[in-house]
Amino acid sequence: MVLVISQETFNNAVLENIEDLGLSPEDAVKDAILQFESQGVDLSSILKELPTYSESIKEHVVQLTELNKSKSDPKRVIEKLEAIKTECDKGIEYKVLIGKCGAYSVILDTLSNYNDDNVRMNCLKSLISLMSKQPDLLDDRGVEIIVSYLGKDTDIETKRLTLKWAKECCIMHELNRQKIFNAEILEKLKEFLNESTAILRETLAVCRALALDDDVRVEFGKAHEHSKIIANETLSTIIRLLSRFQQDEQLINDLMITLCVILVRAEFCKEVVDAGGLEIIRDVMQTFQSNEKINRQCFKLLKALAGHDECKIRIIKNQFAPVITTALDLNKGNVPTLSAGLGCVAALSLRSPENSKEFFETGIPEVIVNIMKMHPREKVIHKSASWTIRNMVSRNKSQSKAFLELGVEELLQTSLKNFKEIEYDIKAALRDLGCNVQLKEEWTGRGGALTTGFSKHED
Incomplete structure (x- = not known):
């Protein structure tokens, strides 16, 4: 269980170190930090400064309150709002302290009291900074x-x-x-x-x-x-x-991220495809072939659309197999993009030998193996690659030979030693490639307690 303390408790500890132990202010702060961290206290939201600095931060809020009461010049109000924002931008511990001083309510009061464009803008900027990672206010x-x-x-x-x-x-x-x-x-x-x-x-x-x-x-x-x-x-x-906006790099990325989030029903996926969405995505991938961020979102969007069986078929019929293979090859230095791309291929190949055949004919086995070789220590790559290989060969056993000739068995066996957390995924790929592998049989069906056995093949 994580222990937490208040800012006041931390400040008191610093003052005790100064007054009782005679430490310098800087050493007093360092010692207080060590004391609490050794006790397992979470100090992420605590301002680790001298108590006098904490008081100066509180003073900003007090002064803004007074300016509101006296209806002071907007310029002075803006200066104080900028000071509060500057403190908030320093980190979450500063935001927490300022929030506890009542800054949120005072800024809202300022919005109500001043019909001034610049004051309003600075209030909103201060609120954004204050409430980023602190939405409880x-x-x-x-x-x-x-x-x-x-x-x-x-x-x-x-x-x-x-x-x-x-x-x-x-x-x-x-x-x-x-x-x-x-x-x-x-x-x-x-x-x-x-x-x-x-x-x-x-x-x-x-x-x-x-x-x-x-x-x-x-x-x-x-x-x-x-x-x-x-x-x-x-x-x-x-x-x-x-x-x-398919030529606008920033907006097309935002639009695809949003689509990935809201495509939570099969009919939504079909609506995107029926409206010509696949042609747009393909054009975007061809336009921004080496853009890691855009390709990553395209991969995620295609994977989301592949959740609908009809859409999955239409994706490949729209000539996406060579486009996806090329994108993987061109972006093979970026781990998040590769993980998304391999996940996309795995989803499109799942229970679809026709789609798997299309990918195979683009030369994707060599691309997958090269990616695994380039990133020997990236667990997420080897997990996604294992899924992809398994889905491609499980209903197209003839493809296993090409993967094996490329040395994939040795790569997977090495991954098995390096990544125990994804043992099942790697062994499933080895099994469907026809390699010799021991899989755990967690339930024998004989009644009584669970027993463990071994089998070469597992459904």
């Missing part, structure tokens, strides 16, 4: 402001910053996501899909954030439900945007 008042600032009468920059703020509020916080979604933000987001590219990118980011399932404090979230609703309301528009 959001309350109903904040949700109301987010929705109101996304109205038709708001300027573009305010909308853009508000969308960034909304996104930060959604990350790692299921309750915030539900509050913001229930405030009918989707109606605003649908309108913004036809806005300028700057607004469009932030809109797509909020759509993805609303569909996250990353809050470990919540057993069951609404990620799937949100994704389904977002897809129903925006999918046709996003597909049109794919065609419109």
Whole structure:
């Protein structure tokens, strides 16, 4: 169990080191850190500075409060907002301390008190910095402001910053996501899909954030439900945007990431394919052949579409096998892209000997083996390669010879020694290649306790 302490407890320990032990201020801080870390205390959210520095940070919030009360010159307010943002940008421990000092409420008060464009922009920037990785601060008042600032009468920059703020509020916080979604933000987001590219990118980011399932404090979230609703309301528009921006490196990447998130039902996959999405993806991959990031998202999107059996067939019929093989070969230095690409091939080859044959004819066995040789210590590569090999040869045994002639058995046996965590995946590939391998038979079917045996073949 992780132990936590308050900022006050840490500050008191530092003061005791100075007053009782006579340590210098710097040594007192270092000693306090060592004391707490040796006890297993998590200090990630603790400001590890002298207590006097902590007080100076608190003073920024106090001064902003006083400026609000006296309706001071906007320039002075902006200076104080910039000071708070500067402190927040230093790290999570600074954000936590400033948040505990009441900065969130004071900044919202500032938004209400000043009808000044520059003040508003600086308030939003400060909120983004304050609440990045600290979304717990959001309350109903904040949700109301987010929705109101996304109205038709708001300027573009305010909308853009508000969308960034909304996104930060959604990350790692299921309750915030539900509050913001229930405030009918989707109606605003649908309108913004036809806005300028700057607004469009932030809109797509909020759509993805609303569909996250990353809050470990919540057993069951609404990620799937949100994704389904977002897809129903925006999918046709996003597909049109794919065609419109297929030459725009940043936007095409954002659009494909968003599609991967919201394609949670088979009918959505079919809608993308029926609308000509495959032709666009193929053109994008050919245009950006050596772009690791874009190819990675294309691989992920194709894998998502392959979840629909009809789409899986149509992907290969659209001549994707040579395109995917070429992309893997050209990006073989980037591990995340290779992992996504191999996973894509595995998904397209699963229970599909016809698709496997198409890949085989592009010379992909040699590409796969070369990738494994280039990355001998990358577990994720060898796991994905094992899946791919298994799916390709399991219903096309004639392909095993080509893989074996390329030395894949030796590579897999070496992987078996290096990566015990993926033993099953590697052994399954060896088995379907026809190699001699021992597989555990966890259940013999004889009743009683589990027993372990060995077998050359396993279903």
